[in-house]
Amino acid sequence: MKKIVHLSIILFFLSISSFAQNQKQFFQYVNPFIGTGGHGHTFPGATMPYGACQLSPDTRLEGWDGCSAYHYSDSIIYGFSHTHLSGTGCSDYGDILLMPTNKMMDLDHYQYASTFSHLSENAHAGYYQVFLEQPQVQVELTATLHGGIHKYSYQNQSPQFVVLNLNHRDAVIDSRINQKNHFTINGFRFSKAWATNQKLFYEIQFSKPIKKISYLYPKDKNDDSPSKSKSLYCLIEFEHQKNTNFNPKIKSNELVVKCAISGVDELGAQKNLSTEMTTWDFDFYKKKCEQTWNQELGKIKILDKETQLTEDKWVTFYTALYHCMIHPSIYSDVDGRYRGRDDKIHNTQQKFDYYTVFSLWDTYRALHPLLTILDPKRTNDFINTFIRQYQEGGRLPIWELSSNETNCMIGYHVVSVIWDAYEKGIRDYNIELAFEAMKSIASQRSDYEGEGLNQKLKESAKAKVADAEALNSYCKYGYVRSDDSHESVSKTLEYAYNDWCIAQMAKALGKENDYLYYIERSSHWVNIFDSSTGFMRAKKNGSLYFPFSPYTVDNNYTEANAWQYSFYVPHDINGLIMTLNGRQNLEKKLDDLFQAKEQTEGRTQADITGLIGQYAHGNEPSHHIAYLYNYTLNKSKTTLYTNKIFNEFYTNNPDGLIGNEDCGQMSAWYVFNALGLYPTCPGNHLLDIAEPQFNHLKINDSIDIIKKDNPSLHDKYFSTTQNKSQLSFDAFHSKQPIILVANNHLENLKELTTNPHEIKTIPYLENASQTFKDSLLVEIKSLSNSPIFYSINNESQQKYQHPIQIIESTTLHFFAENTADKIQEARFTKLPSDRKIILKNQYNPSYHGGGADGLIDGINGKLNWRAGDWQGYQGQDVEIVMEFAEPKSIKKTRS
Incomplete structure (x- = not known):
């Protein structure tokens, strides 16, 4: 018999000296290079916690593993841009590229790019340094909330130039460079990539006077005149002098650059710079950024004694916590102004900070629940941001980026974030308007008649049409039919969970009719459960979809297969157990998942990584699955698999993430599991328990988490235990000591049941x-x-x-x-019985269109080629033979 791992979660207020036994500060344990290799898609540069600016080197111009613009396998730096995304699967940002060089040169084709060595590259939270080999310049970077500080150390007597490239990576809609005075330039860049209309304004100040600006395009511009173009570069030459007008401590071979950014206008960038960048002392900003990170990272303190054997574990933990605090990013300026979803300028009136970069399909699972514990005020700001986006854009966010809705991924998981926060007492916002917005996105219509609903909303309207096809099918038939929409299984399951969140909000607000409506919708998941196989399966034309294999990755699932989605009923685990005919069958199904072959079938999906059997930790749909063992008779397997994932899929290496970081979700799983907790169902007040990965941790200087198998600590503080394997969130607000010992339990299943009546x-x-x-x-x-x-x-x-x-x-x-x-x-x-079709080529199994007869059955495919009845061929000519029982006259052919 496997030994059940015991766990104590101890909550009390006790004064403990802060981290005195450890020499390093928290920010020094951060290794920003974790995730920059493999498929992590992170960046190593400098940023403030949740900062608007992410100042980092760019080593890659395109490609999936270039989404963050940096990959550890590269050896060339193109420059240092001021915006980056952390761990996304789509590329964007890379705005306002600066690159120091030491001579006049042609700016086209990145001829100013330089080789570098990782041996001369260093970084920790808030700081990045590298030596550029071609210009022989050492670069140091740090950040403020709305900008970045560069320090370039040239060789003695070397000419000093800086390239400004506004035509970097993304397609440029418009851009401008304007020299304000001898030390300052400003302008804007409007670009199109994942965000289709990103607007960014900048102001840059140099510690030395500008001698000359040479434009690549357009030509023949005076040095002090504005330059405006869709393709704009310039080379800035500086006066070479011993001291500057700003700080005599800056050496003659050094150039300090301040760059502030704004999504509002050039005045906003100027205000951000004048407010946050009041000195030319680079070390001042570096220390301030480090101290800010130290404060944020110190919200979870490891109180174990560090040893040489545990240092990597500490680094991995604090880097994970660091990655949890990059996005969402502040989008309002220092004066409270921000660009809304209607492309107009609004103001928070300093009542809250407005944010951007909401990767909600990923982050609702663990990142946002974690931030309700570590940062309830910021969580409240997120919800105020959501409400403003509803008011000004007509819809809550799906995957919002720089006030653009990318409409990436499925579901409407913003409702999970709102309900989870409300349920935990975070409520300083217009609750009625929040609930109205939640219902609106679940119906894909806007009931709000605000003054901001203008041309920009046409993009949102187009997205609603596509989403409405799936939601209409879901509401009309009780599930999303594969005839009506792609990824129908995943959409049905995720809509059902989202509807549970809305139902709980309705119940809390005393809205009985809304509660009954959405709680009924939340049971729709059962309509795609196939009792004969035990898997969640697509249905087409009222029948189960064929062919079927649980290993097949196809258009019925979102970046996954039936193995990975058949355990997604977080709001109704008891209902899932019932459909599987008991806890023993749930355990067996989980065992089969973790012990299955690791190969998938069908479409190659880069996101499916970190496989244990068919459990895929490299993508989010699997993240809660190991904790479902808590609902079986063998809870010890929860700890068995969470420990395996924790120790094997997260390491202190550039490829130390098993999949995309996804704006903090991958790391939030790690942080929660270090605590021995996980929100299997975000929005439920219970956290599932496994085994803490450290002997003693402290949260927010008030909550202690201690392993039960650490008797010295346990006996010191407590003498009573309660047999539980879930922790109520209320414990985070309690001053009473509580010890929870993991056991084989089922006492809380009723609280996770969707309906009090039969499904x-x-x-x-x-x-x-x-x-x-x-x-x-x-x-x-x-x-x-x-x-x-x-x-x-x-x-x-x-x-x-x-x-x-x-x-x-x-x-x-x-x-x-x-x-x-x-x-x-x-x-x-x-079909007519007098004809037969013979295919000389094999169609793609994901687009079979009903087999050979699909080409002659008269059934048309939908405009959405991933749904309906399309037959697809790729990389080959298509040859078919038609046989008729009798000769036929051909009247017309067309394609």
Whole structure:
């Protein structure tokens, strides 16, 4: 028998000397190079916690592993830009590129780029340094909240130049460089990439006077005149003098550069600079940035004694915590102004900070729940930001970037973040408006008639049309049909969880009708559960989707397969157990997942990494799965697998992340598991318990987490225990000591049940082909015993008693008595029997279109090529042979 790992979570207020036994400060344990190799997509440069500016080197111009503009395998630096994304799977940012050089040169084709060595590269939280080999310049970088500080140390007597490139990486819509005076330039860059209309303004001050500005394009501009273009570079030459007008401590071979950015206008950039950058002392900004990081990282203190054996673990932990504090990023200026989703300028009136970069499909799972503990005020600001985006843009964010909605990923997980915060007492915002916005995004309509609803909202409207196809299917049929939308299984499951969040908010606000409506929708997940295989499966034309393998990655799932999505019912774990016929079967299903072969089938998906069997830690849908063992009779397996993931998939190396960082989610999993906790169901007040990875941690200087198998600490403080394996969030506000000992429990399952009543399911067709030639026998089945009724071609309804014989093209409607509002529809097409098609090529299995007859069945594919009935071929010519029973005259051909 495996030994059950015991755990104590001890919460009390006790004065402990802060970190005295350790020599290093928290920021010194951060290794920003973790995640810059492999597929982590992080960047190593300097930023403030949640800062608007991420000042970092750019080594890569394109490609999936160039999303952050830096990859550890590269050896050339193109320059240092002021905005970067941490761990995303899509590329953007890289704004306002500066690069020091020592001579006049052609600016085209990055001829000023330089080689570098990792041996001369160093970084920690708030600081980055590298030596550029071609110009022989040492570069140091640090950051303020809205800008970056550069320090360039040239060789003695070397000419001093700086390249400014506004045409870097993204497609430029418009840009401008304007010399304000001998020390200052400003301007803007409007660009199009993932964010289709990003607007960024800048102001740059130099510690030495500008001698000359040479533009690459347009030509023949006076040195002091504005230059405006879609493709704009310039080379700035400086007066070479011993001292500057600003700081006599700056050596003659040194150049200090201040660059502030704003999403509002040039005045905003100027205010940000004048407010935050009041001195020319580089070390002042470096120390301030380090101290700010020290304060934020110190919200979780490791109180173990550090040893040589544990140093890597400390570095990995504090780097993970660091990665949790990069995004979301502040987007409002120092005066409270910000650019809204309507492309207009608004002001928070200093009531809250406005943020951007909301990777909500990723971060609702662990990052946002973590920040409700570590930073409730900032979490409250996030929700105020969401509400403003609803007011000014007509919709809550899906994946928002610089006030642009990218519409990336599925679901409407912003409702999870709002409900989770509300449930935890974070409520300093317009609660009624927040709830209105939650309902609006769940219906893909805007009930808000604000004055900001203008041209910019047409982009949002287009996205709503695509989302509405899936949501309409979900509401009409009780699940998303694969006929109607791609990734139908994932959408059904995630919509159901999102609806549970809205239902809980409605219940808390006393809105009974809304509660009943959304709690019923939250049970729709059961309508795609296949009892014969135990997997969540797509349905097409009322029937289970074929062909099927749980290993297949295809358009029915979001970056995953049936193995990885069949455990996604976080809000109704008890319901999942019931459909699997008991806890033992849940445990077996989990065992099968972790012990399955590691190869996937179907589409190659770069995101599916970090495999243990078919558990894929490199992508978010798997992140909660190991904790489902807490709901079986063998909870020790939770600790078995969480320890394995913790120790094998996170390391102190450039490739130390097993997948994309995803704006803090990958690292938030690590931080929570270091604490021995995880929010299996965000929005539920219970956190699941595993085993803390340190003997003693302290949260917010008030909450101690201590391993139960550390008797010296346990006996020192407590003498009582409570047998639990979940921790209530209320404990984080309690002054009473609590010890929770992990055990085999099920006492909290009722609290995770979607409905207090029986879950109702819809009927479905058993393996019914959509086309036939002679006749077709259609069988209707259901997981419940409710009577089933049907009609053929809109004729009178009949009670279903035996399989239905179809001999002509037919539209079939059917429903169960207890779900009569969810009338199912299936269409069957009779094909002519005098023709046959022979395919000389093999179609892509993900786009089979109904097999060979799909090309002649008269069923058209949808405009959404990932849904419906498309047949796809790639990298080959297509050759087909048509055979007819009798000769035919060809009247027309077209393609």
